Amino acid sequence: MTTEKASYIGFTCAYTPLALIDAAGYVPYRILPMGDAPDMAGQLLHDNLCPHVKRVLDRAMDNDLPELAGVVLLNSCDAMRRLADVWPKVRPKDRVILIDLPITSDDPAVSYFGRELSRLADTLFQWGERPVTQETVAASIDRYNQVALLFGSLRERLRNGGVSGGAARLQSLYNRAVTQPWDETFQFLEGVAEETNTPSVGQNGVPIFLFGNVLPDPEAFGLFESCGVRIVDEDLCTGSRVFAPIKMEKSEETLSQLARGILRRPRCARTLLTTQPGVLAAEVLARAAECKARGVIACSAKFCDPYIARIPGVRETLRKAGLPLLHIEGDCTMRSFGQQRTRIQAFTEMLRR
């Protein structure tokens, strides 16, 4: 595969079935909200809309994208759905498909999502390359689980202070992994795994659990470390969530397994558990306790309704458990992040006492 010219499929959401795209013979390419494209998306959408979606659209409007064989968008939230509506106006030659994403993960939702994945598989085949089979999907899921394992070990090493370049480097590895062919990703991750443990920056930092949605800029992690934060675990959709392992249950048909596995991975705030409304709060607390964090930082994109609505509940749950929360809302880039320096420093000073 590495000798052929890679055929990229653009995607934007961590719920995207990367293994399915891989099985269909494509390289999933995450359109990260980075780069210098001018701010133009507000003209087509609205200024007060998710900056993640706007930056992605800015890149599309500025043609700051590699050649794409197609784009797979997910109906994960209102902003993403509007992105799908507007995309054909900006890049009329692109082949685009919008896949519906359930907001729960019960059995009917899994079946429904399985049917959507089947539709995606058919569409990817129509776009060229090859048809997927149970075997090729299973093989791809396995490949991505291997990458997930490697990232898992890296996170473990980082927690114990052993990744050169620290959290910033880990983030840059995530960014590479979502924009490069699987083979290259696997190779460089194996290479990193073989590096001897080197103490990373910020070992004296206060242990923090970081969660939220979109924060792809490695510089942001460098900023955290320079403010005295040691990220001992992270749950971001530009980080560990996109490479969370997919649990496979052999009794089920492969696309159903994939559907179930994706829906039941660590959640974005938009996914509910009907039996436990507001479960995100309990999950954040559990993760923070597990990694022995002394505080929690939530990083979300401004105007993100799923996170806006759940953060107060998370804050309350953490407060009852004696864990302070710092919530940072930004435009997913360093532009807004730099202004947060003082708040982050004050937070760590408070935790050190």
Next chain:
Amino acid sequence: MMKQLFDDMAADMEARLLDHYTARLRFTLENARLCQRLYSDTHRLAWCGVCAPFDLLNAMGISSCFVEYLGAVFAAAGSAGQFLEEAEHAGFPTDSCGWHRAVIGAAAKGMMPIPDVMIATSSPCTGGVAAVEHLARTFDCPLYVLAIPPDDSESSVRYLADQIRHMVDFVSAHTGEALDDDRLRYAMHKTNEAREAAIEMFHLAQRIPSPARAADLRNFGITLPLFLGTEAAVEIAQAYRDEFAARSGQGISGVQGERFRLMWLQEAIQFRHPLIKMLEENYQAAIVIEELDDIYWEPIDAEDPYIGLAQRTIAFPFNGQADRRLKHIKKLVQAYKIDGAINPCHWGCRQGTGARGLIGEALKELDVPVINLEVDCADARNFSEGQLRTRLEAFMEVLDSRPGRRSTN
């Protein structure tokens, strides 16, 4: 306190109706009665998302509404400000939709009656789901989710129909209220009767000049679903139909000397404001229709209603991709011979404001100008009357200067 407010309101409406029966009063009375039931402590309650099948819940004897409805009721009563403030103090930033913040704040202040069940609907918006989930947590209340597919393929319709069926079981299990076939059949017949009358009423509103004006139709389309399945909905729709027919027959237009026919998109500004009056008096501009004043669904088969209800829900103009909404807007523009559209880009509404550019483009294809108003429809504290007035006046000046402008004088 709220109960007293609604009791007084209902009593007042009843008295006024005896004196002079109008469709608007009848409609307002039904809203007051619904609010009475919601605050009565004696009814089974369901707080829902916008797209829940309220006629089914009515058939089960459950009083229900979409949570944004209560937010609007608070705003119309001039009391949303305190609830919005409460929500802000509880950590909900002002970036999100005011309807949701108003009910979250009211719940925090103990001013929302505790429901028996909550039914979230994935359409029209993400914020709505989040608000219902939050309230379910606040009230420790059983939560059901209706996942509404964006497309109307057979499998998607069946998927939603099954969910609606299970919703009935869920509500039954948590309220003790059953849905027997007779009540279901009755409700569906009433839904269809109301539908017929509403179609006639809207047809009359399309006349030039229109017998309708903003004060008649404000919120009608958006709240009619709450009364479907009951005789009240039929009465209200028929009252409007008869009134419009009478006015039309007597040559009375909603706005005297109608010069401009406008469409108001999405939802109305709920608190008192002078902008509509300004449009009517200074420009003889009639808001002849609101975007949801339309029957976009087929009659429901009373013998097998779940498929029909699923189709109706999927067909909701704000469901799924923007194409559906744009087609619907264009259809209304043509049916009502609209001169211009007003798009209140409701602060915090992502699904709505995100379509701003697409709506402008779609209306341009029909050569219909649209004015975007950046306004928080829920929050009177944030209302910049001067700025909005300037935009609307400039818009009317644009409409007035267009060549071949039709005059009804």
Next chain:
Amino acid sequence: MYYLGVDLGSLSCDAVLLDHEGKIMAASVVPTGARNREAIARATQEVLEMARISEAEIKATISTGYGRDRVEGRLAAVTEITCHARGAHALLPGTQVLIDIGGQDSKAIRMDGGGRVLEFAMNDKCAAGTGRFLEAMARALQVDIGELCELDLGASKNLTLSSMCTVFAESEVVSLIADGVEVNEIVAGLNRAIASRIAALVKRIAPDVAGLKVAMSGGVAHNHGVVRALSSALNTEISVPQQPDTVGALGAALVARERMLP
């Protein structure tokens, strides 16, 4: 007979007097200050004196601007959108897009060949890029507002500002000065930031602006640096009439004349 246009804005009150043929007889710009009525009276008095006519000879007055409802004796109040378009068309015939940046708001107006408004977009929720913003920046740089125009010359480092909020941009500028960044780089950065903001507003009503005839009005049009930056951001020439601040009042006077013509 004469026709008067009065534009009562947040920073200045402007008046333009036309004769029966539509020729400009006089124009005045006075600070609005805290007393609207006095500003209106002063502006009106000035043009009457310059033209040597009495108030009784004015056939009709049209008022515009945010304070348009406060002008007594007016024939009608017409919004500044319509008036600016009319005025720009008279001064620069063939203008297709008008960018007006005033004291505290900015507008982009798409016009047809006759000065009629086709579409418009406004930004009035935020002072970024407007006259007030530039006043605050001039203060932070400790220069006269009039000096700002040419201060960007020679800048080459493509400095970007991270904040467009007037309050935060002011403190950012102070910070940059303290860090020893040259004034011309800062001013160039400011101009670019304003231009990018205004360009986004313009493209909402004219995505094809690069091929259109564009003009600018309002007080900020005096600032050549901003005009240059905007021209670059939109990739098109921008014409500025001789008196960009009285375009609105001129348009109002023209409307007054039109309405009185048989």
